[in-house]
Amino acid sequence: MLEKNNLMLIIFVLVLLSACGNGTASDNSSNTNQNNKQQTVEINNISANKLIDQEPSNKAKDILKKHDEVTGIKGANTSNKLIIAVQIKHNKRFQLSKIKKELSKELKENFKNFHVELTIDKKIYLELEKLEEKIQSNSIKPGKLGKEIDRITKLSKEKT
Amino acid sequence: MSNNKKKNLPPQAQEYQSFQQEREVKRPVLKNCIKAFLVGGSICLIGQVITTFYIYYFNFTEQTAGNPTVATLIFLTMLLTGLGVYDRIGQFAGAGTAVPVTGFGNAVISAAIEHRTEGFILGVGSSMFKVAGPVIVYGVFSAFVVALIKTILIKWGGL
Known part of the structure; x- marks a missing residue:
């Protein structure tokens, strides 16, 4: 029974x-x-007349915002490095690695002269948000920007 | 007792079996499941809040925030076990409190409390991992096996 x-x-x-x-x-x-x-994608395009030209990251944002699963994009670039952080819709997070691979491939095809780094990490998203604000207000020097991008890239690769 | 074993019993014992089965208090399985789901889910929610806290206020990424979160949760459980609160939650929720990592913390500290009268070395020291020891041993062993399979698949399977 x-x-x-x-x-x-x-x-x-x-x-x-x-x-x-x-x-x-x-x-x-x-x-x-x-x-x-x-759907509104959270993007902050940086105007062109800044100390460091942010046109590549603006272009990358325009490419990525066409994807349905993307809800927010933050990014920054130097003359040879491009780092982008995206936020993915919550119900699509099961296919996170697949989506990351696709988006990363698309970006690498479009920016062959750049060292492209795409991440879906919330922390990197927050860091890039702060960095974007600094670039927008012109309160960061080009040399410092490169260092900051290196620091964020290193942070995104940390495993432990 | 399984049905096969019941057939081999003498008739009186079989009669007793059916007698006691009628009067046995039924386990409220569904109710227990719901309780475990709700309390276990709440523990996981607390874990997620702690992870988010570490991401926003410290230099941790989504990937690295897991380690301090586990440490914090185990520390909180140890505190609650010492104060006698976690046992009560455990009695109410059953597996809901044992399956998350907090159950591990509880298993360590409750054994330590139980054996403290036997001294610090032969009591607390040796009995602390009586329940949690197997978890560590088989956890490490299964992690080793999985890592081995993954390495083989990546190196030779071309994954």
Whole structure:
């Protein structure tokens, strides 16, 4: 009797889980189209007349914002380095590594003269947000910017 | 007792089995599951809050913030176990408090408290890892096996 009950419980849980899974999956597909129209990507394009030309990172932002799963982009560049941090929609985070690979490949194809670094880490996103503000207000020197970008790149590669 | 074993029992014992089964208090499995889900989920929520805190206010990335988070959670559990609060939560939630990393902290410190009357070396020192020791041994061993498989797959499988 007890074993039968256990079996019923296991089946119930499995049905419940699969039902939930299907529900969200179908919801996603029906909602994505609506979301696409309303979705706003958090971007701060930096005006051209700054001490360091930020045109490459602005261009990278324009390329990346076409993707549906991207909700926010921050980035900065020196003459040969480009670092971009993106935020991904929460329900797409299961395919995080795949999305990162795709976006990274696309950027590398578009910026062949640059050493491109793409990350999806929240910390790097926050750091780049601060850096963008500094560039915007012209309160950072070109040499310092290079050092700062190196520091952020190193931070993004830390494993432990 | 499994059905096969029951068939081999003498008739009186079989009768007793059915008698006690009718009167046995049924385990509230579903209720226990829900309790474990809610309390375990809350512990994970606290863990996520701590991770976010480390990301925002310290120099940790999403990848590296895991280590201090685990340390903080284990420290909090040890404190709560020492104060006798974690045992009560454990009684209420069961596996919900044992499965997250906090369960590990509880297993270490509760054994230490239990054996403190036997002295610091032969009591606390030797009994502290009575429950948590196997977790470490088999955790390290399975990590080693997984790493070995991964290395083989990457080196020769071309993954």
